[in-house]
Structures are given as structure tokens and as C-alpha cells.
Amino acid sequence: MLEMLIPAFIVGGLICVIGQLMMDLTKASLTPAHVLVTYVTGGVILGALGLYKPLVELGGAGATIPLSGFGYVLAKGAIEGVEENGFLGVFGGTEAAAVGIGVAVLFGYLVAVVFNPKG
Amino acid sequence: MVNKNLRPPTLNVTPEEYKKMTAQISPRPTLIKNVVLAFLIGGLICSIGQIFINFYIIYGGLPKLAASTAGTATLIVIGATLTGIGIYDDIVKVGGAGAIIPVTGFANSMVSPALEYKKEGYVFGIGAKLFSIAGPVLVYGISSSIFVGLIYYLLDLLR
Amino acid sequence: MVSPKKVGNQTIVFENGPFIISGHTIAGPMEGQGPLAASFDTILKDTYDGEMSWEKTESKMLENAMREVVKKADILLDSVDYILAGDLLNQIISSNFAARQIGVPFIGLYGACSSMALSMAVGSMLIDGGFGSKVICSASSHHETAERQYRLPTEQGNQRAMYAQWTVTGAGSVLLSDSGTGPRVTTATIGRVIDYGETDVNNMGAAMAPAIADTIINHLNDLKRQPDYYDLIVTGDLGSVGLQLLVKLLVKNNVKVADNFNDCGVMIYNTEQDTHAGGSGCGCSALVMAGHILKEIYQGKFKKVLFIGSGSLHSPTSSLQGETIPAIGHAVSIEV
Numbered sequence: 001m002l003e004m005l006i007p008a009f010i011v012g013g014l015i016c017v018i019g020q021l022m023m024d025l026t027k028a029s030l031t032p033a034h035v036l037v038t039y040v041t042g043g044v045i046l047g048a049l050g051l052y053k054p055l056v057e058l059g060g061a062g063a064t065i066p067l068s069g070f071g072y073v074l075a076k077g078a079i080e081g082v083e084e085n086g087f088l089g090v091f092g093g094t095e096a097a098a099v100g101i102g103v104a105v106l107f108g109y110l111v112a113v114v115f116n117p118k119g
Numbered sequence: 120m121v122n123k124n125l126r127p128p129t130l131n132v133t134p135e136e137y138k139k140m141t142a143q144i145s146p147r148p149t150l151i152k153n154v155v156l157a158f159l160i161g162g163l164i165c166s167i168g169q170i171f172i173n174f175y176i177i178y179g180g181l182p183k184l185a186a187s188t189a190g191t192a193t194l195i196v197i198g199a200t201l202t203g204i205g206i207y208d209d210i211v212k213v214g215g216a217g218a219i220i221p222v223t224g225f226a227n228s229m230v231s232p233a234l235e236y237k238k239e240g241y242v243f244g245i246g247a248k249l250f251s252i253a254g255p256v257l258v259y260g261i262s263s264s265i266f267v268g269l270i271y272y273l274l275d276l277l278r
Numbered sequence: 279m280v281s282p283k284k285v286g287n288q289t290i291v292f293e294n295g296p297f298i299i300s301g302h303t304i305a306g307p308m309e310g311q312g313p314l315a316a317s318f319d320t321i322l323k324d325t326y327d328g329e330m331s332w333e334k335t336e337s338k339m340l341e342n343a344m345r346e347v348v349k350k351a352d353i354l355l356d357s358v359d360y361i362l363a364g365d366l367l368n369q370i371i372s373s374n375f376a377a378r379q380i381g382v383p384f385i386g387l388y389g390a391c392s393s394m395a396l397s398m399a400v401g402s403m404l405i406d407g408g409f410g411s412k413v414i415c416s417a418s419s420h421h422e423t424a425e426r427q428y429r430l431p432t433e434q435g436n437q438r439a440m441y442a443q444w445t446v447t448g449a450g451s452v453l454l455s456d457s458g459t460g461p462r463v464t465t466a467t468i469g470r471v472i473d474y475g476e477t478d479v480n481n482m483g484a485a486m487a488p489a490i491a492d493t494i495i496n497h498l499n500d501l502k503r504q505p506d507y508y509d510l511i512v513t514g515d516l517g518s519v520g521l522q523l524l525v526k527l528l529v530k531n532n533v534k535v536a537d538n539f540n541d542c543g544v545m546i547y548n549t550e551q552d553t554h555a556g557g558s559g560c561g562c563s564a565l566v567m568a569g570h571i572l573k574e575i576y577q578g579k580f581k582k583v584l585f586i587g588s589g590s591l592h593s594p595t596s597s598l599q600g601e602t603i604p605a606i607g608h609a610v611s612i613e614v
Contacts, residue, residue, distance in 0.1 A: 004172075008162075008165045008168070008169035009166045010162065012166070012168075012221070013159065015220065016220050016221070017158050017216070019219065019220045024154075025150075032434065037255050037256055039220055047267070048271075060169050060172065061166070061171075061172055067221070067222060069191070070222065075263075079267065079271050089268065091268065093264030099192055100188070100191055100192060103196065104222075104225065107200075108233060108249050109249060111199040111200060111234070115203035115204065117235050117422070118433070130488055130492060132530055132531075137527075140526055141484040141523065144519055144526075145441040146440040202433050205433060208434060228434060231431040235434075236431075
């Protein structure tokens, strides 16, 4: 149960530190939305260049849980899609990320229906 | 911007000088503390994800990749729920990017506007606002992955 | 034609300045834990106060502040000529909906966080001009409604900038009357819109300080007064960063700044409340003016007060389009 815990902690922590530096060292108009968009796009690019995979092998959840991991899954899905299905596989990223997107939409909806904002 | 035609007496400070004064006086974020906390909270959330993944492998008998997906999905559910009961924004206040960047933060960015605009109805309130931040993330994430796929496809043709 | 009541660049000296015959304040729970708690008439237990939405809560607070201020003065609502009110929400809905419930002729004002000072200035003009004898001047803001409109949803995690201010939940009213005793509004200086190029919407104090400095300098020059004429010069909601900048600007412009300067945003919270640079929002100066300061004036602690409401006049759209933040300051002097 405890294997990969420490690598996940260190890799995940360091990925988040980069985001904290982005937020604190640039102007305050950089919102969480900007950080999230940067991370998912960064994950796609690093995934495409083959640079994110070693990070996943090293850090496990430390690399897949940050949103850059979502970008990596999208890129990986597109590349594997092309290998399997040719041209239509270009759109395979969404297929690979379908579980994450689906769960987020459904649970996001359910939680928003059930709860009220506390302020 | 500043209207140069203002009648006197205007302040004898130029906007450039004022900008310097502002930068001097406005307090900066406590960088070292923020970075340490981002590392700890970010690391902690990822380790919790790892524990779920290990659990799914050992007790659920899932292959590694499926376990990883299931772990991510579990954290999304946790992040959404913590947002619903009003705790996640307090975690971000402490952990900063350490709580924004993991998928739990992504779930928070979906649920929080949906909750907030619930009173504006199920379509324009919850339905639309669920994507006010998730929308841009999906647009840039999916579009860039399609570009990657296209480039890969073209390179494949050349080979 | 020369206006007989206007002096200098932009100051009005009232011939028969109206009396401030009562004030009423309703504060949110967090403001109720602050240092001025004892001066508020009502403190809400939670941010909803039994309503279905925060917008409804804000409007109800404002409506109650309007009704109670009239009750306190022991007059009938029918004898009030105008309601002047403003708030931060789009199309000033809190004020509109509060006025809907009361049925007195209503003039909606928008001066962002300067709305309280603006309503007092315009209300005094109406009375001094002979257009009415009783005017309710009100303003409100609510932390949650303002945050969602101007910044982020309240449940969305974010680290606030160290120089950011906390929007106050609260509503305040004063009743101006052509007859009575006690403190009177003696002069008003209507501000002009000043923009020194600040673009950071979290740094309101920095955006507003030049506008306030401009209004204060014009007020003093128009009336040939020195700051020590007043027992208290209190700005609306510059917060700690804005107040420091204001003092710097005034010193640079050869205004003698003494320790009679203060700011409602600095006064309303204590440092343990972790609001970073202090309070903001229409409700901030409305609560501090109609509550704490008015009580101190009634008790004879202050005899001459200059109150300068500060407002930043941007919108979420203008900021997203990269516009700088224009700001304004309106001043009224209150003398016993």
C-alpha cells in the first residue's frame, strides 16, 4: 500500500511549487484559471515530446494527479489513437480522458445541486 | 489613462512616479512560506491519490493504468465534495497552488461557480457555470492534443 | 451666471446645511466581530440572514437600514421626500429592490464605494436647494455578492493578494433634515474622475488614493482651510495600502498631514481578522460613518469631520479588457 508514496509526494509537491512561483512572481491578474490552463497545455506539450512519461514512471500519482497529468493523458491518447486508427485517431485524446471528464461533469453537477455555497 | 488637460492643481506626481510608490508600499506575498506550503499540500494530495491507486491495484485487482484513472476519478469526487461542504477554499488559502493544480483543484474550479450561480437556474446557472473554468481548460487541453495528434499523423505519413 | 453657493473649483458651501438627525447600521457577522461592533445597531448572525440568496440579504439589509433610520428620528415614512441610495451590484439592484419595498421617491446613485458620501452630498443639495425637507441617504454592500461579481465565486480556492481588501457586509443610512439640532452637513466637494493607470483590481487602495488626494487638495484650497481645521479627516475605504499612499501624495503636494487622518477600511477590522489591507465596499464607509463616527459626533467627541468617500469606477468587463481603474472621491464636511 505504501509503495511510491514518497516519490509521489516529492514529484507532486515540486510540480505544485512551480505553479506557486508562477502565481507569486507574476502580476496578480494571473488567476487559478490561468494556472490550470497553462498546466493542461504544458502537460500536452511535454507529453507529446515524450518528457512527461519519465515523470509519471518516477512519481506515479505525483505526476498524474496534477492537471499536467490530464494534459499528458490527452496527448498520449491522441498519439496512440493515430497509431491504432490513423487519421480519426487524431481526436483520441478525449477518448483517453473520458473517465476523468465524465466523473468531473457528473459529480460537479450533483454536488452543485445538493449543496449551497457557504461564503 | 491620465487626462493631460485636467485643470490645475493636479497632483504633482506623475503616473510613473506613482507606480513606483505603489510598488514600494504594496506588501508582497510571503514567498518562502507559500512555496513550502504548496509543496507540502500538493505533495500530500498526490500521496493520497497514490494510496488510492495502490488500493485499487492490490484490492481491486485493476491493472496499473486503470488504477491510475480510478485514482484520479476518486480525487475528483473528493475535491467536488469538499467544495460542496465549503472546505476546499480554506485548503487553497493555505496550500495555494498545491491545492489548485491537483485534479481536486480542477473539481473545485468546476463546482464553485456552479454552486454560486445555482439560483440562476439549472441551465444558465449550474449547467453553464460548471464550465466557466473547466471550459477553457478543456478547450486548450483538447485542442492542443488534437494538434499533437495531427503532427504525429503527418510525421507518420512522411516516414 | 455665477452659482452663489459654489466656491473655488468644485466645492459647495450650503447656506442651510441639513441636520443629520439619525443614523442606522446593519452589519454582517464578520464586521460584528471587529473593533467597531459596539457602534452597530444590528449584527447579522450569518451571511444569509434567512434569505434564499445573498442578493436578497443585501437588499433586505438596505431596506431595514432605510426604515429604521426613519423610525429612530421619530417621523413618518410619508414625510420623507427622497431616498438616495447606491450599492455595488450590476444596475444597483440592492438599492432598487430596497426602494421598491418602501415606496418613497427614489434616486439611485452609483459611486461605487463612494456611494455613501455621494448620497450625503446630493441629499444635502436637495435640502439646501429647497427641493425637499427629509432625505434618506443609504449605501450597502455584501461580501459574497460583490466577490462573485467582481472576483471569483466564494467557494473557489484562491490566495488573496496581501494588499487586497475585504468587501464589507453591511448597510448604513443617515436621515438628513432641514430642521433639527446637532451636526450639519456644511460643505460638499464633488470629486472628478482620476486615473493614475493602476490595472490591478486587487489593489483598490492604490487605484483610489490619487482621486482622494485630488478631492482633499481641492476641498482645502477652495475653502482656504488647513487639515487641522478638522478633528477628523476620514477616507472611505482606501485600506492600509491606500491610506499610506494618500499620505505620501498629500505630503508631496505640501499638505500638512497630522494624525487626524484615518480610513474606514482600516478602522472596521482588527488585524487578527486577516483581511490583509482592510475593508472596502459601499457598506464599509456606510457602516463606519452612520455608525461609529456619527455616534462620536453626537457624543461631542468630534466637532468637525471631513468624510471623503472613495470609489473605483471599473467593471469586471473593463478590467478583462485591460482598462486601467478610474477612481473618484466625494467629500462632505460635517460640523456641529
